[in-house]
Amino acid sequence: MTSDVIIIGGGIVGAASAFFCTQTGLRVTLLEKREALGLLTTSASLAAFRAQFAEAENIAMMRESIAFFENIRAHTKLDDAEIGMVQQGYLFCTTNPDVPARMKKRVEFQHAHGLTDVELWDGDETRKHFPFVSNEVIGAAFRAKDGWLSPNDLTNVYARAATRDGARIFYETFVTEMLIEGASVRGVKTNRGEFYAPQIILAAGPFTKNFAAQYAWDFPINLIRRQHAAVKEHALIPHYAPMTIDADTGAHWRPEARGAILAVNTAEAPSEPSDDIKPDWEFPALALDAVTRVSPFWEQVAENLRKGDLDVRAGQYDMTPDAKPIIDEHPNVRGFFVHAGYSGHGVMGSAAGSRMLADLMTGKLSRDENAFGTARFEKMDMNALEKMVL
Ligand SMILES: Cc1cc2nc3c(=O)[nH]c(=O)nc-3n(C[C@H](O)[C@H](O)[C@H](O)COP(=O)(O)OP(=O)(O)OC[C@H]3O[C@@H](n4cnc5c(N)ncnc54)[C@H](O)[C@@H]3O)c2cc1C
Known part of the structure; x- marks a missing residue:
């Protein structure tokens, strides 16, 4: 052929x-x-x-x-054509007093490269838009047109x-x-x-x-295992939320239907290519704990979750x-x-x-x-x- x-x-x-x-x-x-x-x-x-x-x-x-x-x-x-596109934004949050100045520089760089719709907020402004964000957050960068599909x-x-x-x-x-x-x-x-x-x-x-x-x-190229946890529908999860990232730790979550998807990086050694990357069942607990710092409502959600409310997936990042x-x-x-x-x-x-x-x-x-x-x-x-x- x-x-x-x-x-x-x-x-x-x-x-x-x-x-x-x-x-x-x-x-x-x-x-x-x-x-x-x-x-x-x-x-x-x-x-x-x-x-x-x-x-x-x-x-x-x-x-x-x-x-x-x-x-x-x-x-x-x-x-x-239907690709399930949702543009609810990406929100990078920090509680570290050293970070807002760096964030400002980065946003200026992004603006200079044509990405003029990235907004820079202080903690109060962030909570005005997204009240679920922790009082500890002192700065954030947000772009409304980012999202998922x-x-x-x-x-x-x-x-x-x-x-x-x-x-x-x-x-x-x-x-x-x-x-x-x-x-x-x-x-x-x-x-x-x-x-x-x-x-x-x-x-x-x-x-x-x-x-x-x-x-x-x-x-x-190094292959590094990465995982994400999915949480089923829960009344406390704000479905209007953006992808919310703890810029200090990398932990992040976003809504998915009435539930959510959560992730945090775990220490992983480079691995061989595989068709069957196994996730860890401890991962959802780690991820839930990690996203709580910036989005404290997760603590309450985690309290009454059962194993059946959670799923976990893994794959390999092909890192250059x-x-x-x-x-x-x-x-x-x-x-x-x-x-x-x-x-x-x-x-x-x-x-x-x-x-x-x-x-x-x-x-x-x-x-x-x-x-x-x-x-x-x-x-x-x-x-x-x-x-x-x-
Ligand atoms: C946990 C996790 C979260 C991620 N989150 C995001 C995200 O939010 N946004 C984002 O943009 N990216 C994300 N990524 C990365 C993204 O998933 C990958 O970059 C992307 O899927 C890579 O696609 P691919 O086609 O290169 O590889 P794959 O999807 O792995 O496809 C490779 C294909 O090649 C086939 N194949 C291999 N060898 C052969 C052969 N010899 N003959 C025939 N077929 C062969 C395989 O069967 C497979 O179907 C994430 C990855 C992981 C693991």
Whole structure:
């Protein structure tokens, strides 16, 4: 079977890549080893998006993606596209007297990079908007247009628009190796036979690094387990709340229907790629405790929760040293592209990142202009590490 591009992996990044490639006229084949799209890391996500970042490249990437999500029907030409988008904002709160000055600098930087709708509040202003916030909070940054969506719906919208425009998707199709002739890709070998194309996009999520390493392409990605807890409907949870982040600890929560989703970072050693990342059942208790500092009502909610009111999910963040994705072509194998390393931001970055990849593949974006190439790791500016990673 022959096409212009083969995509390995049908998570949100592979599906978005398929959509943006078809929009440039490329004939796409997407190969996914599971029985449906988006079942690995994508389904473990907190599903949130924000433009409030500390690095210019990330601000630009997420602004472009959010604009795409806001106009998903026009961009995909699917009149019934539905991605469950909720724009209730992202609120970064602090109780630390050293932080408001730093927050102010960051917000000024964001304004200077076109993100003019980030607001800076003191504690009283914060509680005026969101009365559930602790009296200890002395400062906050807020952007109303940040929010969350359904990664599963978005993945399927990308895939539906791509297949309408000629893409073919094969499920339960496991890519075992690449076919390379001279210094160019020719196709892939799978459990269902061979597929041929002069270009391949490796978007295999946590499996990307090890797969690429077989072809002498080594780039820095560490896999770190991350978890989130879901709390079922509860009367005390303010359903109007934004994603509320304790900027001093990273603990965060957001409403989900009449319940909520909570997360806090736990100390984790880098792990091997896995199809079955096990969560800890102690995690919900840790997360509930952590979010209480900034949102004290959680203490009352936690008092009468039972195990059946809670769920916990885990997946792997594919972390790069600067917490920005890798979108690049193999230095020595023509036509071999990688699209991974989103470091916990792959849902929100999927649209802009895939547009950039399609531009790189069609020559619209040059290697020198590409901010997400692997060359950056050789001369990495330690000041350009994204600090706003949750
Ligand atoms: C707890 C948690 C919370 C998160 N919260 C957010 C958030 O709020 N916002 C956000 O933007 N991001 C978030 N993320 C990150 C986001 O989920 C990921 O960046 C994104 O899902 C990555 O998508 P992907 O397509 O690269 O990977 P995946 O979803 O893992 O997809 C990779 C696919 O490749 C397939 N595959 C692998 N190897 C092969 C092969 N050899 N042949 C065929 N198929 C193969 C797999 O089966 C899989 O379907 C979170 C992640 C976690 C773990």
